Amino acid sequence: MDPVSVSIEINGAVFEREIEPRMLLSDFIRHEARLTGTHVGCEHGVCGACTVQLEGAPVRACLLLAVQAHGRALRTVEGLAGEDGTLHPLQRAFHETHALQCGFCTPGFLMAIEPMLDRVGELDDARLRELIGGNLCRCTGYDSIVSAVRLAHARLPQAGEMGPPTPPAAEPDETPTPVATRPRWRRPVPAAVGLIALVAGAAAGLRRR
Amino acid sequence: MKPAPFDYLAPQSVAETLQLLARHGAEGKVLAGGQSLMPMLNFRLAQPEAVIDINNVAELSYITREQGELRIGALTRHAELERSPIVAAHWPLLTEALRWLAHPPIRNRGTVGGSVAHADPAAELPVALTALDARFIAESHRGGRVLDPGEMFAGPLQSGLEPDELLVEIRVPAVPSPSGCAFVEHARRHGDFALGGVAVVLVRDGDRCREGGARIVLLGAGPGPRRVPEAEALLAAGPVDEESARAAGEAAGRAAEPPSDPHADAGHRRRLAVALTRRAVLQAWERA
Numbered sequence: 246m247d248p249v250s251v252s253i254e255i256n257g258a259v260f261e262r263e264i265e266p267r268m269l270l271s272d273f274i275r276h277e278a279r280l281t282g283t284h285v286g287c288e289h290g291v292c293g294a295c296t297v298q299l300e301g302a303p304v305r306a307c308l309l310l311a312v313q314a315h316g317r318a319l320r321t322v323e324g325l326a327g328e329d330g331t332l333h334p335l336q337r338a339f340h341e342t343h344a345l346q347c348g349f350c351t352p353g354f355l356m357a358i359e360p361m362l363d364r365v366g367e368l369d370d371a372r373l374r375e376l377i378g379g380n381l382c383r384c385t386g387y388d389s390i391v392s393a394v395r396l397a398h399a400r401l402p403q404a405g406e407m408g409p410p411t412p413p414a415a416e417p418d419e420t421p422t423p424v425a426t427r428p429r430w431r432r433p434v435p436a437a438v439g440l441i442a443l444v445a446g447a448a449a450g451l452r453r454r
Numbered sequence: 455m456k457p458a459p460f461d462y463l464a465p466q467s468v469a470e471t472l473q474l475l476a477r478h479g480a481e482g483k484v485l486a487g488g489q490s491l492m493p494m495l496n497f498r499l500a501q502p503e504a505v506i507d508i509n510n511v512a513e514l515s516y517i518t519r520e521q522g523e524l525r526i527g528a529l530t531r532h533a534e535l536e537r538s539p540i541v542a543a544h545w546p547l548l549t550e551a552l553r554w555l556a557h558p559p560i561r562n563r564g565t566v567g568g569s570v571a572h573a574d575p576a577a578e579l580p581v582a583l584t585a586l587d588a589r590f591i592a593e594s595h596r597g598g599r600v601l602d603p604g605e606m607f608a609g610p611l612q613s614g615l616e617p618d619e620l621l622v623e624i625r626v627p628a629v630p631s632p633s634g635c636a637f638v639e640h641a642r643r644h645g646d647f648a649l650g651g652v653a654v655v656l657v658r659d660g661d662r663c664r665e666g667g668a669r670i671v672l673l674g675a676g677p678g679p680r681r682v683p684e685a686e687a688l689l690a691a692g693p694v695d696e697e698s699a700r701a702a703g704e705a706a707g708r709a710a711e712p713p714s715d716p717h718a719d720a721g722h723r724r725r726l727a728v729a730l731t732r733r734a735v736l737q738a739w740e741r742a
Contacts, residue, residue, distance in 0.1 A: 246459045246460065246461055249462065265459065266460065266461070266462030266505070267456065267457040267458070267459055267460060267462075267495075269456065269457075269496070272456075288455045288496055289455075289492075289493035289496050289497065290489060290492065290493055290560065293557070293559065296559050302533075302559075302562040302563075303558060303559040303562060304559050304562055304563045305489075305559055305560070305563070307492070307496070308488050308489055308492040308493065308563065309488060309492070309563070310462070310485075310488075310492075310505075310507075312462055312464075312507075313488075313507060313509060357558070357559055361558070374644075375644045375645070376557075376558060378557055378643060378644050378645045379556065379557025379558060379559050379560060379645060380557075
């Protein structure tokens with residue numbers, strides 16, 4: 246029960262604190278790093294409001310201890326927009342399609358959807374709703390959120406405009422699956438560069454989803 | 455809604471974990487993906503003296519196929535199993551079951567071993583692993599042992615593990631060929647705990663099901679995954695068609711012992727077992 250020292254990178258900035266091991270990551274983000282864009286709803290993994298990206302993969306911040314993120318890189322909703330405040334294409338699409346009313350759930354939706362944005366083109370609405378089913382919204386009825394995802398996807402740079410060619414998919418092999426190769430996410434500056442990294446990362450098959 | 459204080463221990467190896475488990479026994483709790491344990495800590499339904507976080511035990515995270523047998527390290531994440539080409543090619547039942555399991559952010563974090571050791575009768579993986587007749591490798595400072603599904607899923611939220619034991623590996627035997635499988639469930643919303651579900655594996659022998667080649671396991675219909683030998687017997691060594699699928703469904707409904715709760719009463723869940731079993735049998739046969 247002694248305090249432990251942690252060093253956690255959030256949106257590129259490192260936060261070093263002495264904390265109790267029982268502190269939830271969601272509380273570390275809000276109370277220690279003072280990044281209050283990450284919202285806390287149910288605090289038991291049901292509502293999805295606290296979803297952040299841990300090494301690029303969306304996770305529930307309320308179901309992680311802050312100490313478990315020691316030495317690792319997080320990205321929260323504050324890391325989506327550019328340095329100059331330019332909204333991420335997904336944020337812009339949410340704005341334009343009225344995919345939020347009260348906005349409480351929005352950061353969770355954004356962080357859950359953003360890493361899979363390049364894949365949603367192949368999904369029908371039912372499957373897309375299945376994928377975003379881990380986030381609750383009590384205002385919109387979800388239709389406008391689905392519209393926002395479609396709009397943001399439609400605006401992704403087309404293949405061919407995005408620099409390096411897609412590497413061939415890895416052959417199925419029977420070697421142990423490495424777990425320590427998650428991509429480290431950086432704030433996209435400018436947004437277009439980030440998108441290229443996002444798509445290239447997906448092509449390399451590094452992302453969990 | 456915050457965990458009670460605990461000592462946090464983060465071993466780096468299985469050997470170190472076993473020493474810690476030997477020392478803390480029932481007062482220690484293993485933290486894997488945390489998608490079930492963390493809510494219990496947050497609600498203070500669990501207040502262990504020590505939390506033993508195995509997330510740094512890299513040697514427990516792997517998916518391999520050896521002599522036709524699938525070996526899954528206990529710390530393998532659901533998302534890793536879900537996108538494993540080995541699993542999709544040889545054990546598609548697992549890939550299909552994982553699609554029903556909660557939501558992507560949960561699958562990114564939750565582990566196969568955690569789901570098994572939590573032994574929730576409404577969880578997908580224990581049902582699928584029972585249908586595939588998996589074996590569970592437990593280790594402690596006293597040595598190792600192998601548990602079968604009946605021993606592993608001893609009761610609701612009760613695994614067959616001793617307090618000083620760690621689940622290290624899940625082994626799934628090869629499924630005979632040609633065969634087909636299906637995992638079907640019904641939840642009020644996709645990703646919620648299911649009101650009912652079933653895993654079916656059928657081994658084909660010409661135009662009939664091979665003798666002893668049917669496995670039918672219900673979800674949420676008892677204290678653990680519920681195998682239905684009566685329904686299996688109705689299919690074994692006979693033609694699989696609408697009629698025998700319906701009969702297997704009725705047998706599953708009779709065998710089911712579902713709970714009643716505010717989400718659905720036992721009668722409704724029993725009818726679900728009938729309908730879902732019939733549907734899954736036909737689907738599995740179509741794929742065989």
